[in-house]
Structure formats: C-alpha cells, structure tokens
Amino acid sequence: MPDLIGTKTRDLLERGLSRFRGGQAYALRAAESAKLGFQPPMQLIVDRAEGDFVYDLEGREIIDFQNGWATNPLGNCHPEILEVVQAAQKRYGFHWEHPLRVPVAEAIAATMPEGALPRFSFEVSGTEAVESAVHAALCHTGRRTIIAFASSFHGEGLGTKLISAYNSDNYVGLEAWSGGVIRAPFPHSSVLPPGLNHAQYQDYCLWYLEQYIPKHVMAADNIAAVLIEPALAEGGNWIPDPTFLQEIRGICDRQDWLMIADEVLTGVGRTGRFWAVEHAGITPDLMVVGKHLSGGIEAFAGFAARDDILGNNPKATGGSTFAGTPAGCAAALKTLEIIERDDVLSHAQRLANIAEVSMADWAARYDIVSEVRGLGLLLGVGFGQDEETGVLLARSVRDEMLKRGVWALCDFEPQVRLYPALTMSPEVLKAGLAGMEEAIAAVSSSGPTVGDYPAMPNGNVGF
Ligand SMILES: Cc1ncc(COP(=O)(O)O)c(C=O)c1O
Structure with a gap:
C-alpha cells in the first residue's frame, strides 16, 4: 500500500x-x-x-x-449554514412540499444576469441538472442534437457521460447512445495544434462551431443548444478568453441555437464574479447551478432558464424525489444571504x-x-x-x-x-x-x- x-x-x-x-x-x-x-x-x-x-x-x-x-x-x-440545515431537517424531515422552494427560486432568479432567467428547476445533483437542462432545450426547440466541448465535464450520469468529453474513455460502452451529442474543440492554451498560436486556435474553434459543424456534421436546424462550461473545471481550471464566450453567444444568436452555461463549479463567486459568464458580459439562455449553493453542507442543484423555455414546456419534466430538499433549500438560501451580507x-x-x-x-x-x-x-x-x-x-x-x-x-x-x-x-x-x-x-x-x-x-x- x-x-x-x-x-x-x-x-x-x-x-x-x-x-x-x-x-x-x-x-x-x-x-x-x-x-x-x-x-x-x-x-x-x-x-x-x-x-x-x-x-x-x-x-x-x-x-x-x-x-x-x-x-x-x-x-x-459554517455554523450559520449548519444551524439552518439542522432546523430544516428538524422541522420538515424530508417532504417535497415545503415552503422554502419559492424564496430559493426567487433568490436565485435575482442573481441571474440581466434578471433574464427567472424560472428554476430543482434537481438533486449537478449531473442531473445538466441532463434536465439539456432535455428542456431539446423539448423547447423540437431538435435532436446538442454541441458540447472537448475536455468538458458535466457529470457522471448516463446522459452526462455521453455529453462530457473529458477524455475519449468517457463513453466507452456508450458509443451507440451518443448520437445526439456533437463535440467541438475548446481552445486550451496547453493543447495547441502544431503551427497555431492561441488566438489562431480560438478562431479555428469558433470556425469549426459555426461553419464546419452545420456544413459537415449536423444541419443547423437540428441543433438545439451549445452547452459550455465558462471555464473548464475538471478539465484543469482552464479559463478561456472572454471573447470566446462572447463569440459563442453571437454564434448561438445567429444560428438560433440556445446557449446553456454549466456553472455548477464556476458559479456563486468561485471566479470572483457571481457567475463566470459575467466576465464576458453575456447571458446564456439556460444556466446550470449546484456545488457552492450547498453551502458546503447539503446538496442543492438545478437550472435556471428563460421564461419562454421553461414556463410552458410540458415534455421537459425534471426534479426527482430528493430535488430541492428542505435542508438543501435552507442551505442555498443562507449561502446566498451570507455572500451578500458579508x-x-x-x-x-x-x-x-x-x-x-x-x-x-x-x-x-x-x-x-x-x-x-x-x-x-x-x-x-x-x-x-x-x-x-x-x-x-x-x-x-x-x-x-x-x-x-x-x-x-x-x-x-x-x-x-x-x-x-x-x-x-x-x-x-x-x-x-x-x-x-x-x-x-x-x-x-x-x-x-x-x-x-x-x-x-x-x-x-x-x-
Ligand atoms: C461543470 C460541472 N458540471 C457538472 C458537474 C456534476 O455535478 P455533480 O457532481 O454534483 O453531479 C460537475 C462536477 O464536478 C462539474 O464540475
């Protein structure tokens, strides 16, 4: 040993x-x-x-x-988080129908860029939240595919294993299931193709996304969304230039694709702004959240979305038994309160x-x-x-x-x-x-x- x-x-x-x-x-x-x-x-x-x-x-x-x-x-x-978590557990045990969901959803909506993502779906883990957000995008657009990036990590469920491109071993055994995911290159500075500098490689990645994929991989009108971590977290805390995210926002607008930001790890202050997309001054159409909202004590995750995406999308169901537990909601509410208060x-x-x-x-x-x-x-x-x-x-x-x-x-x-x-x-x-x-x-x-x-x-x- x-x-x-x-x-x-x-x-x-x-x-x-x-x-x-x-x-x-x-x-x-x-x-x-x-x-x-x-x-x-x-x-x-x-x-x-x-x-x-x-x-x-x-x-x-x-x-x-x-x-x-x-x-x-x-x-x-953190003693204050522990206190509210224990109080919620003592008071509600576990029931789905508890009163903390509304204030949590309101508090999270208030943090969203431009207040543009007012609806919230409660999920158990970041994994489930990514899968649920992708499903919402597919159902909303009626399209069948999404684009995700090389070296990204979105979770360990069946869907997120297919979507993540952490490395090529990720989907061994799952190949036949992965038809709906197109993987695009991400411009790491440490993995540059020979002969390209970083700026040229970023241009190549953007060209691949907007030109190559629609022409050679999948018709643009069958692509529902681009799913991106604003910084590759598990991929090595690799931080793209803000222009990369801005360009992706532009491509999504031009191509009529939704942009899903996975802020499970980068969100809630980790990058110095409340959401990492704020560094690029962009607003995604859906945003996946988790990790930090637990206050380090009790699991909490979900995704926020535009009103028109989640307000009337009956096929996009979500939220399993333990999604939004009373204790998880209490932890999230207190975490948000302390971050602002202090x-x-x-x-x-x-x-x-x-x-x-x-x-x-x-x-x-x-x-x-x-x-x-x-x-x-x-x-x-x-x-x-x-x-x-x-x-x-x-x-x-x-x-x-x-x-x-x-x-x-x-x-x-x-x-x-x-x-x-x-x-x-x-x-x-x-x-x-x-x-x-x-x-x-x-x-x-x-x-x-x-x-x-x-x-x-x-x-x-x-x-
Ligand atoms: C960016 C990102 N998305 C999703 C997940 C999955 O979240 P969870 O482990 O809570 O299922 C992770 C986990 O590390 C992550 O870093």
Whole structure:
C-alpha cells in the first residue's frame, strides 16, 4: 500500500480495496508501478472539518484547497449554514412540499444576469441538472442534437457521460447512445495544434462551431443548444478568453441555437464574479447551478432558464424525489444571504490578488510548471510539456503538498487545482501557497515520484 499519511488512514483504505469499484485494478496497477519505482498518490480521509482546515484520521491539521470538490464557498462547517440545515431537517424531515422552494427560486432568479432567467428547476445533483437542462432545450426547440466541448465535464450520469468529453474513455460502452451529442474543440492554451498560436486556435474553434459543424456534421436546424462550461473545471481550471464566450453567444444568436452555461463549479463567486459568464458580459439562455449553493453542507442543484423555455414546456419534466430538499433549500438560501451580507465576493477578490502575486513567477522559476491560471479563486497550475509527464508531475506535487499539510486536487489531468473557500483567511491562503511552492521546488529536484494510478477506490478520496 501507498506511503500514506498514517496507519489509521492506511487501514481504512485497505478495507475499502475489497469493497469499492476498481479495487482490483488499483491493486494491480499499484504493483506494476511499484516495480518502476513509483508510489501511489497519497490519500487523505477527513476526520473533521472546520473553517479553512480539515483534520485527517491521525489528527493532522491540513489547509483545505480541495474544498469538498469545490462545494464549499464559506469554509468548512459554517455554523450559520449548519444551524439552518439542522432546523430544516428538524422541522420538515424530508417532504417535497415545503415552503422554502419559492424564496430559493426567487433568490436565485435575482442573481441571474440581466434578471433574464427567472424560472428554476430543482434537481438533486449537478449531473442531473445538466441532463434536465439539456432535455428542456431539446423539448423547447423540437431538435435532436446538442454541441458540447472537448475536455468538458458535466457529470457522471448516463446522459452526462455521453455529453462530457473529458477524455475519449468517457463513453466507452456508450458509443451507440451518443448520437445526439456533437463535440467541438475548446481552445486550451496547453493543447495547441502544431503551427497555431492561441488566438489562431480560438478562431479555428469558433470556425469549426459555426461553419464546419452545420456544413459537415449536423444541419443547423437540428441543433438545439451549445452547452459550455465558462471555464473548464475538471478539465484543469482552464479559463478561456472572454471573447470566446462572447463569440459563442453571437454564434448561438445567429444560428438560433440556445446557449446553456454549466456553472455548477464556476458559479456563486468561485471566479470572483457571481457567475463566470459575467466576465464576458453575456447571458446564456439556460444556466446550470449546484456545488457552492450547498453551502458546503447539503446538496442543492438545478437550472435556471428563460421564461419562454421553461414556463410552458410540458415534455421537459425534471426534479426527482430528493430535488430541492428542505435542508438543501435552507442551505442555498443562507449561502446566498451570507455572500451578500458579508460582501464575500470582495474578500474573494482580495484573496485572488494575493494568489496572483504569490504565483506570478512560478512558470518562470520552475521548469516543470507549464502554466499558472487563475480567475478569481479558480486556480490551476499546469505541469510538464506533454500530458503524460504532466500528470505524473502534477500528482507528485499534490503529494508533496499533502506532506506539507496542504490539500489540493489532481484528478487525471496534468494540473493541480486549488479551490480555497471564498472566505479563507489571507494568512492561511499565503501559507498554503507557500507549501505548494515548496512542493513544486521539491518535485523540480526529485522528478515525478507518483505513478499512473487509477482513482483510489475509496469513493475517490484524495485526487
Ligand atoms: C461543470 C460541472 N458540471 C457538472 C458537474 C456534476 O455535478 P455533480 O457532481 O454534483 O453531479 C460537475 C462536477 O464536478 C462539474 O464540475
């Protein structure tokens, strides 16, 4: 087993190996990788979470940039959110027909750009919310296909696996089901075709979307919508130029396609504005929300839409049993209230400025760093000159960070992603970034130490 943080963690993970999905694959790959001198990524199990920190099973205090997979805008276990969640649970238990839905829908509508998306559909998870939004777009237009982007991630349901283009393994086994999804290139600066600079590649992506697809892939009048993450989150916190989103808005208008923004991860302040589309000054026709609205405590997701799209669209049903639980609605309402009351976005912007300054010269100082990216507190550091080495370097840096008491995300991408709480104390942010820089320096000297492992089969803890 891996060089884990401590024996309690190791014991629990070992028990999970025989219970969870992928346990055999993990053990096999671990043995192969060990022969090559690599170790598996270190794992962390949260024993307790409070404010800017988590505490592992051995009681170590760890700075939390992992943020419950970017679900926690106000710090761990925010007492006010806990209080309203517990009060809602005590009062309503679970009933679908509770009184908090209306004020939540009103509060969310008030945040929408130009107040243009007044209707809301409650869903359980971001996954379900994306699927439901796509269905609403298909039903509204009477068309059969949608366009999604390379490296995007929209969830783990059947529909969202088909839609996401995280990598080509995404739809293995599902090929025959994916006829309704057209995938378009997304202009990453780190994945440029030979001979093109970034601006030229962005132009190519836009040309492909507006010219190539309608001519060679699918008739424009059979395309219902373009679904886009305003920044590729799971794809490595890659942030497009605002002109890319503006152009897509223009293409959708010219082609009569709906624009669906998936703000499950980028929304509710993560990028320094309430919604990431605000950086580009555009309004989508549907917007998918989730994660942060949970206040880090209780699941909440859904999608907002134009009145004409969702006001009278009887075939576009949605909202399963646990969509919009009383506790989830209470968490969302309180989160929105606190963000406004405490001017959380201004604090987040101050933190973003600190991060920008701290990370400014990393790409110049460390050969292994290919790129530092940031928009608000959506922060990412890219590693290596090619994807394969980059993944190993990124995972090794994440390991070294963990050894220094800083927890960040690195899934299967050649990046380490950071999601500090929007309310994190500046001192903790600085300490976490200093730990990350030390980790980068250590891996710069040692080279990659962590092998190419599948996800740890313990409910994905750790990456
Ligand atoms: C952009 C985006 N959309 C959708 C989802 C799926 O949300 P959930 O995991 O809540 O189902 C995610 C999850 O990471 C996401 O990042």
